[in-house]
Amino acid sequence: MxxxxxxxxxxxxxxxxxxxxxxxxxxxxxxxxxxxxxxxxxxxxxxxxxxxxxxxxxxxxxxxxxxxxxxxxxxxxxxxxxxxxIAMIFQEPMTALNPVMPVGEQIAEAVRLHQRGLSRRQVREQVLEAMRAVALPDAAARYADYPHQFSGGQRQRILIAMAIANRxxxxxxxxxxxxxxxxxxxxxxxxxxxxxxxxxxxxxxxxxxxxxxxxxxxxxxxxxxxxxxxxxxxxxxxxxxxxxxxxxxxxxxxxxxxxxxxxxxxxxxxxxxxxxxxxxxxxxxxxxxxxxxxxxxxxxxxxxxxx
Ligand SMILES: Nc1ncnc2c1ncn2[C@@H]1O[C@H](COP(=O)(O)OP(=O)(O)O)[C@@H](O)[C@H]1O
Ligand SMILES: [Mg+2]
Structure with a gap:
């Protein structure tokens, strides 16, 4: 179908x-x-x-x-x-990411937007899981890092993590x-x-x-x-x-x-x-x-x- x-x-x-x-x-x-x-x-x-x-x-x-x-x-x-x-990822990782917000928080926002009622801990766990799924090294350590601290390829991975975080x-x-x-x-x-x-x-x-x-x-x-x-x-x-x-x-x-x-x-x-x-x-x-x-x-x- x-x-x-x-x-x-x-x-x-x-x-x-x-x-x-x-x-x-x-x-x-x-x-x-x-x-x-x-x-x-x-x-x-x-x-x-x-x-x-x-x-x-x-x-x-x-x-x-x-x-x-x-x-x-x-x-x-x-x-x-x-x-x-339906999630969408665009061409330009730098413009799609907020430069002044830690990447983990940005993924968390996407999770909270669609899955209300999750505890802070559950949200964080989903964020880390999404970061690991896209093979971002040291997910927990990098949760609080900002977009400019990542390479272009890693920023694209972050966008993909945001896209898949809600499955x-x-x-x-x-x-x-x-x-x-x-x-x-x-x-x-x-x-x-x-x-x-x-x-x-x-x-x-x-x-x-x-x-x-x-x-x-x-x-x-x-x-x-x-x-x-x-x-x-x-x-x-x-x-x-x-x-x-x-x-x-x-x-x-x-x-x-x-x-x-x-x-x-x-x-x-x-x-x-x-x-x-x-x-x-x-x-x-x-x-x-x-x-x-x-x-x-x-x-x-x-x-x-x-x-
Ligand atoms: N907001 C818009 N106003 C007027 N024309 C548009 C607009 N967005 C896209 N178009 C026109 O629609 C056509 C298809 O555009 P687009 O889908 O962006 O092409 P592609 O993604 O294949 O490069 C183009 O001729 C483009 O100029
Ligand atoms: Mg196009």
Whole structure:
């Protein structure tokens, strides 16, 4: 059963269509990677799930979490979902942490916000447990330290500790390793994989980098200009990437085996150029449909003049 189920999600800012008719699901304990270049609509999708977009955004469609439509949930109930059942970690650990509050206290605040009635001792125990779960050395000794006393990778671990302290069922990670150097990034990805296993977490892992996504995602969804272009298991995306844009993300060279039923010359023409979808109000049919190329592997046809 789907834990998170987006159905026909569209997000507009005035005349800008940031996300168009996006349907996606994340099953319990599953990790879905959402990949696409900057501006493709990844972050607004994540923010829409938690209803954190401002008034300027017009959101339509269903956002089901565990059978409830979050889009229709009253704000007080939604607040219980945010942070408690769905936690989010952002890109910038330094801006997400309060520089003048000890890190242990910051994690404790997150715990107290969602689990009322815990004693001081119980809160502290949960904080230390979360700090240990993210492999922060000397958790007890460092409880009272401030963010600047930690390295960038450790600060990211602190944010992850805050996110998992309430044992959420879904973790949304938006470019959460992008600011880190490659070695630290690999350690954080490894940590996320461990936490998933240990706590049975589902993950929506967002990145512009398909190589990073492929390290943590069971399934990959490729977004461009707010449109889902391809979705498949991680293995299928690498073995048989179908959309030219997915191949360009992989840095792959088009080959004769591409199963798009198109003349090779046309594929070459489309492979690395910007495929512009002309989607005006007056021409909704200009969006080519998704088709299931092999079981569980969906791809949007390459639009005219290439399709
Ligand atoms: N608050 C906003 N007001 C207007 N446009 C926005 C706003 N937030 C995002 N957008 C637009 O929505 C599109 C998708 O943005 P975003 O989800 O941040 O992309 P990504 O995370 O994939 O880089 C972009 O064209 C962006 O300019
Ligand atoms: Mg973003």
């Amino acid at each position: 789907a834990l998170l189920n987006l159905q026909d999600l569209s997000i507009r800012f005035g005349s800008t269509e940031a996300v168009r008719n996006l349907s996606l699901r994340v099953d319990a304990r599953e990790s879905l990677g959402l990949v696409g270049e900057s501006g493709s609509g990844k972050s607004v999708t994540a923010l829409a799930v938690l209803r954190l977009l401002g008034e300027s955004a017009a959101v339509t469609g269903r956002i089901e979490f565990d059978g409830r439509d979050l889009a229709a949930l009253p704000e007080p109930e939604l607040r219980r979902v945010r942070g408690r059942e 959420p069922r879904l973790l949304i990670a938006d470019e959460s390793t992008t600011a880190l150097d490659v070695t630290v990034q690999a350690q954080i990805l490894e940590l996320l994989a461990q936490l998933r296993e240990r706590f049975g977490l589902a993950m929506l892992f967002i990145s512009h980098d398909l190589a990073v996504v492929s390290q943590v995602a069971d399934r990959v969804a490729v977004l461009r200009h707010g449109l889902l272009l391809e979705e498949a298991s991680r293995a299928a995306i690498f073995r048989n990437p179908l959309h030219p844009y997915t191949r360009s993300l992989l840095g792959a060279v088009p080959t004769m085996q591409m199963d798009l039923e198109k003349p090779l010359a046309m594929l070459k023409a489309s492979a690395f150029t910007t495929v512009q979808f002309h989607i005006g109000e007056d021409s909704p049919r200009a969006i080519p449909p998704l088709r299931e190329a092999e079981p569980g592997h969906w791809v949007r046809s390459v639009p005219e003049p290439f399709g």
